[in-house]
Amino acid sequence: MHISNEGLIVILFVGLVAGWLAGKIVRGTGFGIIGDIVVGIAGALVASYLFPKLGIAIGSGLVSEIIYSAIGAIILLLIVRLVRTGGRF
Numbered sequence: 083m084h085i086s087n088e089g090l091i092v093i094l095f096v097g098l099v100a101g102w103l104a105g106k107i108v109r110g111t112g113f114g115i116i117g118d119i120v121v122g123i124a125g126a127l128v129a130s131y132l133f134p135k136l137g138i139a140i141g142s143g144l145v146s147e148i149i150y151s152a153i154g155a156i157i158l159l160l161i162v163r164l165v166r167t168g169g170r171f
Contacts, residue, residue: 096144097122100151107152108159125155132157 101118104125129150133139140146 092144093123093126094119096147096151097126099148100125100155103148103152104155104159107156108163121155121158122151125153125158126151127154128158129154 097119098115099122101120101122104121105118126147132154133150140149
């Protein structure tokens with residue numbers, strides 16, 4: 083698989099926006115800018131696996147990718163919060 087420089091920038095941008103948005107929605111679990119990018123990218127991976135299995139389709143384009151990634155990052159942050167707090171929110 084080959085990712086161009088522009089594709090890498092788009093992935094980082096979507097990861098940053100999705101991670102930042104998820105950090106604002108799920109308060110108290112921010113990881114800084116690099117951590118937000120990583121959580122956003124991981125959220126995109128979670129969403130790209132989970133949503134087709136559930137039959138959920140929002141649309142296409144950059145905005146839908148940000149929404150997918152943000153939802154996946156929110157799920158990921160909630161799981162991290164559960165693990166950190168021992169099962170309590």
